[in-house]
Amino acid sequence: MDDILHFVKSNRRMFLRIGRKLWRALKRRKFQTAAGAGMGAGMGAGMAQGGWGQGGGYAQGGYAQGGGYAQGPVYGAGPDTGTVGGPAPNTEAILGTNNIHAFDDNNVNAQNPQYMELRSRARSEGDKMSKCFDQSKSAYSHGDHARAKQLSEEGNYHKQQMEQLNAQAVEWIYAANNADSPPGTIDVHGLYVKEALAKVDQVVAQAQAQGVPELRIIVGKGIHSRDHESKIRPAVEDLLRKYNIAAHVDPKNRGVLVVNLFGPRGGGSADFTRDMAHSATGDEHECIVM
Numbered sequence: 001m002d003d004i005l006h007f008v009k010s011n012r013r014m015f016l017r018i019g020r021k022l023w024r025a026l027k028r029r030k031f032q033t034a035a036g037a038g039m040g041a042g043m044g045a046g047m048a049q050g051g052w053g054q055g056g057g058y059a060q061g062g063y064a065q066g067g068g069y070a071q072g073p074v075y076g077a078g079p080d081t082g083t084v085g086g087p088a089p090n091t092e093a094i095l096g097t098n099n100i101h102a103f104d105d106n107n108v109n110a111q112n113p114q115y116m117e118l119r120s121r122a123r124s125e126g127d128k129m130s131k132c133f134d135q136s137k138s139a140y141s142h143g144d145h146a147r148a149k150q151l152s153e154e155g156n157y158h159k160q161q162m163e164q165l166n167a168q169a170v171e172w173i174y175a176a177n178n179a180d181s182p183p184g185t186i187d188v189h190g191l192y193v194k195e196a197l198a199k200v201d202q203v204v205a206q207a208q209a210q211g212v213p214e215l216r217i218i219v220g221k222g223i224h225s226r227d228h229e230s231k232i233r234p235a236v237e238d239l240l241r242k243y244n245i246a247a248h249v250d251p252k253n254r255g256v257l258v259v260n261l262f263g264p265r266g267g268g269s270a271d272f273t274r275d276m277a278h279s280a281t282g283d284e285h286e287c288i289v290m
Helices: 002-010 012-037 091-095 106-110 113-141 145-177 193-209 232-242 273-279
Strands: 185-187 214-218 246-250 253-260
Touching: 091 145, 106 145, 113 145, 145 193, 185 193, 193 214, 193 232, 232 246, 232 253
Parallel strands: 185 214
Antiparallel strands: 214 253, 246 253
């Protein structure tokens, strides 16, 4: 038994790498299955595949039983491109230029007319979505189930439009802010909290699978946030501690979080998104990481 324990301890990192590769393969398989099956039911009640449930709630991103909206798909995670950090895939095509220095200033990028228009249209669709879901809930409570179903379907349409517009905004701002990022670094400026968490989830898992020892996450200093504090950094730090992954704030730049994936407390799962979203406070469609 002692020999077995000694062998396991001596080859700990090898076992961790094998486990992470298996985890990544399982995660991809689950994602493909989920993509074909749809979003499923929200909190045990609501509408499934367009049908009205008995609980008075909605599953497809609509109103969940007990109040609030069921969580929809994560924005901006994207596929595993094989490169950890650095410029986004197809950056030149997304931005329409190969002049990466045109996007050196994140504040200028955040004021880009194309980006602002996408966010504005997404907010408009989100307002319409909320109105439809609220009216649907009211109609259902008054016994008008047919009208409730119609309004719920309209709400789901606006939700889909909102998600598509936000996804386009994420693609543009992430490409712009990472146009000159070196490998091993990601910049999540300009993303909503939920979107930033999706990017961190993707890249940390990818880095672990490839055995990358260190990752730099530019979370911002919170200069442009309402309380002048970064919204994403404390949530990421808490999650990294929970999963025993060492991290520290760059002493030369408090807007950068340095993640040591294989340090003294290395290892652990990179399935962060759900727990990060729970840790982050505020409206995910309002709090921007700056």
